[in-house]
Every structure is written in structure tokens, then in C-alpha cells.
Amino acid sequence: MKKLLIAVITVFLLPVFAKAQFTISGSVSEKSKHNSLPGASISLKNTNNGTSSNTKGEYQLKNIKAGKYVLTVSFIGYETQHKTIEVNGDQQIDFAMEPSAYLADEVIVMATRATEKSGTTYKNLSKSDIEANNFGQDLPFILNNTPGVVVTSDAGTGVGYTGIRIRGSDATRVNITINGVPLNDAESQGAFWVNMPDFASSVESIQIQRGVGTSTNGAGAFGGSLNIQTSAPALEPYAEVNSTYGSFNTLKNTVKIGTGLIDNKFSFDGRLSRIQSDGFVDRGASLLKSYFLSGAYHGKTDLLRINVFSGSEKTYQSWNGVPEFKLRGDVNAIKDYIAKNGLNEADAANLLNSDNRKYNSFLYKDQNDNYWQDHYQVLYAKQFNDKFSFNGALHYTYGRGYFEEFQPGQLFADYGLQNPIINGAPVLSTDLVRRRWLNNNFYGATYSFNYKASSSLNFTVGGAYNQYRGKHYGQISWSQISSNLNNTDHYYDGDGNKNDFNIYAKVSYSPVEKLNLFADLQYRNLTYDITGKDNDLLPLNIHDKLNFFNPKIGASYFIDPKSNLYASLSVANKEGNRDDYVNANAGTVPHPERLYNVEAGYRIKDAHYSAGLNVYGMFYKDQLVVTGKLSDVGAPIRQNVPNSSRIGVEFDGSYTLSRYFLINANAALSRNKIKNFTEFLKNSDTKEEITYNYTNTDISFSPDAVLFGELVYKPFSSFAIALQSKYVSKQYLDNTQNEGRKLNGYWVNNIRLGYDFSFKGVKNMNIGLLANNILNKKYESNGATYASFSGGQRITDNYYFPQAGTNLLLSLNVKF
Structure with a gap:
């Protein structure tokens, strides 16, 4: 009777036990010296539940349901530990960490990355996050699901020329580093991912810092920073073959190999990639090739890594976009345009008969962009003791390439050429093919020293010196009528x-256990000289010297082990790009830009959820x-x-939501304004300049809302399907906030599937499917507008970059 009563009570209490939630707590210390290790990462595998140890090395994980888990603890410089535990009540589990047999690669980027103590807004993407979304599209499209990010593609497919904006700021205002080495082009300040195809396959992690962020190398961050770390070594030898095929004949082939750790000291890794695509727009084809080689020596207290990676691209130009009247299918306007501009028969037929959304104005068969870029990095890190460390890098980037274009009816005088004499009379113009070249060298050194005075006080001193040497020149490779110039x-x-x-110099200080104060002071000096002749043959003799002071302060308050508040105030300064200097009217130099950035937010992480809310x-x-406004030769001027x-x-x-369902979501709502704005238009009849004044207009290409949601269904551990939905509100093409010059808002839905399995001789095989734009939404993600004044009225020409409708990418990844 007694046993029966116990059994009945147990049955009735089963739901209570099933819903019971427990706590795991403990400490993390160094094994031999028994010193506590504050800042160690503790997490339950395959859950969102994780935390960091406090200044005493203690940690606590709450709200854990009964069941079996793998508890993981990691700390830079120590071996990661895993413990399998059975949770059926509160438990205390301590960890004694052993120094790692080798120095981890994370130390290379540690100085330029933000942490919870930095008081800044950031998001980390792990290797698994990147792999899940890597179907051969450029890196911006892999980052598309992160807060405040908007991406675009000239060819409409994410392959070829692509762009990224963070908080409405374009790539020239997004600072990008690879292992702490600047990537942005020193003159244009942009980053061209087409030159680095399939680079995501060699990336270990990415940190996206929004706003000014922490001090790093390269130009100032005015919208955000991308801090990229390349692949860390695998412990065991491996080989991997990745292939993707999909719409528009998109094909990616990747081969990766690695030795694993040899004698716990050496490792070698390599990757070879090839991507091709016809593109969505007519003749929007790309042929992209790249490789990545890395060799490293791993000591207990030092790390030496040499990276060599390179990319080459041949991309048919689709830079002009589609005229608005063509996009809307206005046949009468098309015919008017043909008549007014005197298009030849081939160009007229192309404009009349091509698909409205796929139109490309270029017909010349070699209207290509060709570029090659080689990167060399020597990275070294040294852990002198448990308090003092160093890392540094020597780097060199060599880029060279040209774009080729057919130009009808060109005046010889515009190229500094003599007018040839034919049949006794001078010939003034000719059809020709020209190439505009860029040949550049970028090299320098970066470094940082880190001193951990105590568990509550940490110092970092770092910096860089880089030099850029760029050559711009033009060639005429073919001319219908020859003059006095060889090709x-x-x-x-x-x-x-x-x-x-x-x-x-950075300092992080915790006066009390729950409060951390952060300060970051940067001094930057640059000299910039532009000489020779520009492509319009005007002489260049521009010299500028600038000194910038960029201070940052922040604070984090840890309410408990799973949540914290943070705030920061930062100042950043930034010089103009090459075009700002070259296009400015004679005798004028653009003033540098200055940004004051305030960030404040709240983060929380629990067993079933994680969330961050910030205002800026x-x-x-x-x-x-x-x-x-236009320059003396008609080039647009930024002012x-x-x-x-x-x-x-x-x-x-x-x-x-449950063991089967997970929801990911982010949202960015903003108000982006210019207080007083003056627009300049050239009156083509009188040659005078007309001005229009505006107040509180929206900044161009700055949507008020960027929303993303993802529902993941995972019926079992090796299979997942995700429905992704992204909304971007309307964007204006210029700074006048005119409804006639805008990109309409769009809402795009994708589906991603992944299935993993293995069999004898194969470590893992993954079959993936990415179905983009499943509702076949017709939308444009980028555009341009040009205006003039003639006949007593404003004339506006809008151009748009349509993105592909429903399209598929199917991948097969095999790891041996």
C-alpha cells in the first residue's frame, strides 16, 4: 500500500518535475596556481544559456530544465573543457583550467574587438553562423540578417559587385579589418568584395560594431566596423569539398585542406575557390577566382602565422542601372529617349526589346571590369606572462586592374591627341576602346600591447603605420581612326x-564588482598627396595633412550574471575620399567630417532567450x-x-519556443536628418547655378525601418529549415526627400534548409538549399538620380538596380 501511494504521488508530480528549473553554479580557476579566472565563457551546448565568470571567477546559470547537457568553459590561453552533466537539481560544478598547449588565434584580434565591458553596440558571428549562410554570395549578403544592415547587388544576385550599408552609412564609412589589418581602399575608402570571392569560406568569426565602436586601424568608422578573423587551425587533418549550383547558372566550387596540428606546433591550411554567374540583369556575368593559404607555428606562449590570399575578378559592367521609364515599361518615353539621344540601331533595339527589369545599356562584348588583388600577412603574438602580451602584423596588399569600355564619337582633343589628317582635312573624333587602370601598393605594420594589472584593471596600447601608393592611368587599346598614341x-x-x-590607448577598470569603466583614446595623423593628371587631363597638385583625436568613454553595469546595462560616448573624425579632393573646384579642399556618437543599451541572456536593446x-x-553641385568639368561634388x-x-x-522551434528577430528604427540642405542645379540654358533650400530632410539611402525575422524548425539535430523575412522601408535617392526620387520599401522572404549526415569515410555531409525571394517580389535595392534645369523646368533622371525574383541555390558540402 505504501509503495502504491508513493507511485501515485510520483505520477501526479511528474509534470511538476518536468517543468522544474534548476541552477548550476561554480567557479573557474587556474589549475596549478589556483588563481581565479574572471571573464571565462561558460555555456550549455545547443542552448542560448551562457554567461561569464565574475571578478572572483564565479559563475551562475539559472532556469535550467531537467535533462542531460554538455557544459563548456573556455578562456583564452587555456584548454577548453567540456563536462557532460545530468541536471535534476541545483548543482555546483567547478573548473580547474590547464594552460593551453598553444596560444589561441583569438589573441590576434583581441585588441580591436569589443566586449560586454566596452560599452559599445556589437554583434558576433561565429564560424557556424557564417557557414550556414554561405552559398557563394558575397560577404555582405551573409551579413544581411544582422541589425540595421541593407545590402544590394549590381547584377541582382549577390554575386559580382555588391554593397552594404550599416545604419544608412555606405561602405566608405564602414571600417573593415582582417586580423586587425585595414582592408578599405585608402583612397576611395570603399571595400570591394568582388575582389575577394568566397572569402567567407576562410573566416573564423566576424564582429560587427555599429556606430564608432572601439579604436581600430584604418579610416574612421562612421556607420560601423567589420572586424574579421580568418580561420583558426583544426586539431585534426581534414579535406573539404563545397559546391553550389543555382539560378542564372550560378556555380561555386571550393576545395579546402588542412594538416591539423602537427606535433602540437605546426599547421597548414589552404583553400581554392571559383565562382561564376550569369547574373539576373542582361550580361551581368561574373567569373571570380580566389585562394587562401595559411601556415602557423603554435607555441605555448607565442604564435606566428603567415597568410597569403588572393582574388581575381572579371565582371561585365552593370553599373548604370535601369532608367525609370524603362523599368516602368513606358514605351512612349523610351521612344522619346531614343530620338532625343540619337541612339544607334543596336542600342535602340536593346532599349526597346530587352526585359524591363533586366535591361543593361552596355552591348560591347568586352565591357568588363578586371582586377587582381594579393594580400600578404605576417602575424605574431606573444604571451610574456599571465599579465602581459603582444601581437603585431606586417602586411602588404598589391592590387592592379582596369575596366574596359567602348566610347563612340570621342574628340581626339579630349585625350590630348593630335587630330589626324585624312584626305587633306583634320578628323576631330573617332570611336575607341579605352582602359582605365589602377595599380596600387598598400603596406605597413600594426601592433598592440596588453597588460592585465589585475582582475579589475586592464590596459591596451596599440597602433599602426601604413603607406599607400596608387597609380591611375589610361590607355586607348583600340581606335577606329589612329592618331599619335600607341595602345x-x-x-x-x-x-x-x-x-x-x-x-x-585603452583602459578597462572595475571599481566595484558590477561596474566596469572603459576609456579609449586614439590619435591619428595622415598626409595625402595627389599629383599628375586626372582622366579629364586636368593637372592635379593636391596636398593635405590632417591630425585627428578620437576619444571614447563607456561604462557597463552588470545587474546580475545574465544581464547588463551599458553606455558610451565617442568622437570620430574622417577625411574625404579621392573624388572629394579631385572634384572640388580649384583652390578648395573638403573639410574633414566629425561624428559624435552616443550609445546606450541593455543585454540579457538566459537559457531560452537572449536579447539586446539599444538606442543611439x-x-x-x-x-x-x-x-x-558640379565641378568645373561637370563632375559631381560632395559638400x-x-x-x-x-x-x-x-x-x-x-x-x-521549444526543442523544435527557435525565433530570431532584429529591428532598426531610425530618424536620419540633415538640418539645413542646399541643392544646386545647373541651368543648361543660361549656364547659371540655381539653388533650392530645404530643412530637416532625410539623408539619402537611409531607411526609417529595417526589420528581420527568422523562424527555425529543427525536428531533429541534423536537419533544420528556416523561414527568413526582411523588410526595408523606403529610401530617398538624394537629400531633398522628394517622393519622385526614391526607392520603394520592400519585403523579401527566403527559405534556408540544411541537412547533415555522415557515413564511413566521410566526417560530415551537408545538403543545403537557399530559396531567395520566394514570393517573387519585384523590388530595387539601389539607385541614382541626376537633375538639371532646362526650358524653365527641372529635369530628373532616375536609375534603379532591380534584384532577382525567386531564385535557388543548392549546395553540397563534404568534409573528410
């Missing part, structure tokens, strides 16, 4: 030389924007506007 001669030569030095204010002085701002709120969260 190997240069009809213009220009040089751009830039020296960039910076030094920074970005207040600009002398931001450079397009105003419609400084006195006051502009971006104010917004961002959310990023994840919630586990």
Missing part, C-alpha cells in the same frame, strides 16, 4: 600617395553629402553640410 601608351597618369599613422545618436558636423544626425533604436533577440 600601350598612357593618355593620363596620376598618383595618389597616403601615409596613415595612429596610436591608441549619431551627430555629424561637416558630413560630406551629394548636393547636385560639407554643417549639421546632420542619425537617431535610432535597435533590437536583436532570439527565443527558443
Whole structure:
């Protein structure tokens, strides 16, 4: 009777036990010296539940359901530990960490990455996050699901020329480093992922810092930073073959090999990739090739790594976009355009008969962009003792390439050429093919020293010195009528030389256990010289020297082990790009831009959810924007506007609904304004300049809302299906906030599937499917507008870059 009563009570209490939630707590210390290890990462595998040890090395994980888990603890410089535990009540589990047999690669980027103690807004993407979304599209499309990010593709497919904006700021205002080495082109300040195809296959992790972020190397971050770490060594030898095939004849082939750790000291890794695609737009084809080689020596206290990676691209130009009247299918406007511009028969037929959304104005068969870029990195890190460490890098990047274009009816005089005499009379013009070349060298050194005075006090001192030497020149490779120039001669030569030095100091201090204070001071000095002749044959003699001081302060308050508040105030300064200097009217130099950035937020992480909510204010002085003003030769000029701002709120969260369902979501809502804006238009009848004044207009290409949601269904551990949905609100093409010059808002839905399995001789096989734009939404993600004044009225020409409708990418990844 007694046993029966116990059994009945147990049955009734089963639901209570099933829903019971427990706590795991303990400490993390160094095994031999028994010193506590604050900042160690503790997590339950395959859950969102994780935390860090406090200043005493203690940790606590709450709200854990009964069941079997793998508890993982990691700390840089120590061997990661895993413990399998059975949770049926509160438990205390301590960890005694052993020093690692080798120094981890994370130390290479540690100085330039933000942490919970930095008081900044950031998001980390792990190797698994990157692999799950890597179907051969450029890296911006892999980052598309992160807060405040908007991506675009000239060819409409994510392969070829692609772009990324963070908080409305384009790539020239997003600082990008690879292992702490600057990637942005020193002159244009952009980053061209087409030159680095399939680079995501060699990436270990990425940190996206929104806003100014922490001090790093390269140009100032005015919208965000991408801090990229390349692949760390595998412990065991491996080989991997990845292939993707999909719509528009998109094909990616990747081969990866690695030795694993040899004698616990050496490792060698390599990758070879090839990507090709016809593109969505007509003749929007790309042929991309790349490789990545890495060799490393791993000591207990030092690390030496040598990386060599390279990319080459041949991309048919689809830079002009589709005219608005063509996109809307306005036949009468098309015919008017043909008549007014005197298009030849082939161009007229192309404009009339091509698909409205796929139209490409270029017909010349070799209208290609060709570029090759080689990167060399020597990375070294040294852990002198448990308090003092160093890492540094020597780097060299060599880029060279050209774009080729057919130009009808060109005046010989515009190329500095003599007019040939035929039948006794001078010939003034000819059809020709020209190539505009860029040949550049970028090299330098970066370094940082880190001193951990105590568990509550940490110092970092670092910096860099980099030099850029760029050559710009043009060639006429073919001319219908020859003149006095060989096809190997240069009809213009220009040089751009830039020296960039910076030094920074950071300190992190915890006066009490729950509070951390952070300060980051950077000094940057640069000299920039532009000489020779530009492509319009005008002489260049521009020299500028700038000194910037970029201070940052922040604080984090840890409410408990799973949640914290943070706030920061930062200042950043940034010089203009090459075009700002070259296109400025004679005798003028663009003022540098200044940004005051305020960030504040709240983060929380629990067993079933993680979330972050932040507000920000970005207040600009002398931001450079397009105003419609033209230079003496008709080139567009960006001008400084006195006051502009971006104010917004961002959310990023994840919630586990059950063992089968997971929700990921983020949102960025913002208000992006120029206080007073003057537009300039050229009156083609009188040659005078007309001005229009505006107040509180939206900054161009800055949507008020960027929303993302993802529902993941995982019926068993090796299979997952995700429904992804992204909304981007309308964006204006210029700074006048005119409804006739805008990109319409769009809502796009994708589906991603992944299935993993293994069999004898194969470690893992993954079959993946990415179905993009499953509802076949017709939308444009980028555009341009040009305006003039004639006949007493404004004339506006809008151009758009349509993105592909429903398209598929199917991948097969095999690991041996």
C-alpha cells in the first residue's frame, strides 16, 4: 500500500518535475596556481544559456530544465573543457583550467574587438553562423540578417559587385579589418568584395560594431566596423569539398585542406575557390577566382602565422542601372529617349526589346571590369606572462586592374591627341576602346600591447603605420581612326600617395564588482598627396595633412550574471575620399567630417532567450553629402553640410519556443536628418547655378525601418529549415526627400534548409538549399538620380538596380 501511494504521488508530480528549473553554479580557476579566472565563457551546448565568470571567477546559470547537457568553459590561453552533466537539481560544478598547449588565434584580434565591458553596440558571428549562410554570395549578403544592415547587388544576385550599408552609412564609412589589418581602399575608402570571392569560406568569426565602436586601424568608422578573423587551425587533418549550383547558372566550387596540428606546433591550411554567374540583369556575368593559404607555428606562449590570399575578378559592367521609364515599361518615353539621344540601331533595339527589369545599356562584348588583388600577412603574438602580451602584423596588399569600355564619337582633343589628317582635312573624333587602370601598393605594420594589472584593471596600447601608393592611368587599346598614341601608351597618369599613422590607448577598470569603466583614446595623423593628371587631363597638385583625436568613454553595469546595462560616448573624425579632393573646384579642399556618437543599451541572456536593446545618436558636423553641385568639368561634388544626425533604436533577440522551434528577430528604427540642405542645379540654358533650400530632410539611402525575422524548425539535430523575412522601408535617392526620387520599401522572404549526415569515410555531409525571394517580389535595392534645369523646368533622371525574383541555390558540402 505504501509503495502504491508513493507511485501515485510520483505520477501526479511528474509534470511538476518536468517543468522544474534548476541552477548550476561554480567557479573557474587556474589549475596549478589556483588563481581565479574572471571573464571565462561558460555555456550549455545547443542552448542560448551562457554567461561569464565574475571578478572572483564565479559563475551562475539559472532556469535550467531537467535533462542531460554538455557544459563548456573556455578562456583564452587555456584548454577548453567540456563536462557532460545530468541536471535534476541545483548543482555546483567547478573548473580547474590547464594552460593551453598553444596560444589561441583569438589573441590576434583581441585588441580591436569589443566586449560586454566596452560599452559599445556589437554583434558576433561565429564560424557556424557564417557557414550556414554561405552559398557563394558575397560577404555582405551573409551579413544581411544582422541589425540595421541593407545590402544590394549590381547584377541582382549577390554575386559580382555588391554593397552594404550599416545604419544608412555606405561602405566608405564602414571600417573593415582582417586580423586587425585595414582592408578599405585608402583612397576611395570603399571595400570591394568582388575582389575577394568566397572569402567567407576562410573566416573564423566576424564582429560587427555599429556606430564608432572601439579604436581600430584604418579610416574612421562612421556607420560601423567589420572586424574579421580568418580561420583558426583544426586539431585534426581534414579535406573539404563545397559546391553550389543555382539560378542564372550560378556555380561555386571550393576545395579546402588542412594538416591539423602537427606535433602540437605546426599547421597548414589552404583553400581554392571559383565562382561564376550569369547574373539576373542582361550580361551581368561574373567569373571570380580566389585562394587562401595559411601556415602557423603554435607555441605555448607565442604564435606566428603567415597568410597569403588572393582574388581575381572579371565582371561585365552593370553599373548604370535601369532608367525609370524603362523599368516602368513606358514605351512612349523610351521612344522619346531614343530620338532625343540619337541612339544607334543596336542600342535602340536593346532599349526597346530587352526585359524591363533586366535591361543593361552596355552591348560591347568586352565591357568588363578586371582586377587582381594579393594580400600578404605576417602575424605574431606573444604571451610574456599571465599579465602581459603582444601581437603585431606586417602586411602588404598589391592590387592592379582596369575596366574596359567602348566610347563612340570621342574628340581626339579630349585625350590630348593630335587630330589626324585624312584626305587633306583634320578628323576631330573617332570611336575607341579605352582602359582605365589602377595599380596600387598598400603596406605597413600594426601592433598592440596588453597588460592585465589585475582582475579589475586592464590596459591596451596599440597602433599602426601604413603607406599607400596608387597609380591611375589610361590607355586607348583600340581606335577606329589612329592618331599619335600607341595602345600601350598612357593618355593620363596620376598618383595618389597616403601615409596613415595612429596610436591608441585603452583602459578597462572595475571599481566595484558590477561596474566596469572603459576609456579609449586614439590619435591619428595622415598626409595625402595627389599629383599628375586626372582622366579629364586636368593637372592635379593636391596636398593635405590632417591630425585627428578620437576619444571614447563607456561604462557597463552588470545587474546580475545574465544581464547588463551599458553606455558610451565617442568622437570620430574622417577625411574625404579621392573624388572629394579631385572634384572640388580649384583652390578648395573638403573639410574633414566629425561624428559624435552616443550609445546606450541593455543585454540579457538566459537559457531560452537572449536579447539586446539599444538606442543611439549619431551627430555629424561637416558630413560630406551629394548636393547636385558640379565641378568645373561637370563632375559631381560632395559638400560639407554643417549639421546632420542619425537617431535610432535597435533590437536583436532570439527565443527558443521549444526543442523544435527557435525565433530570431532584429529591428532598426531610425530618424536620419540633415538640418539645413542646399541643392544646386545647373541651368543648361543660361549656364547659371540655381539653388533650392530645404530643412530637416532625410539623408539619402537611409531607411526609417529595417526589420528581420527568422523562424527555425529543427525536428531533429541534423536537419533544420528556416523561414527568413526582411523588410526595408523606403529610401530617398538624394537629400531633398522628394517622393519622385526614391526607392520603394520592400519585403523579401527566403527559405534556408540544411541537412547533415555522415557515413564511413566521410566526417560530415551537408545538403543545403537557399530559396531567395520566394514570393517573387519585384523590388530595387539601389539607385541614382541626376537633375538639371532646362526650358524653365527641372529635369530628373532616375536609375534603379532591380534584384532577382525567386531564385535557388543548392549546395553540397563534404568534409573528410
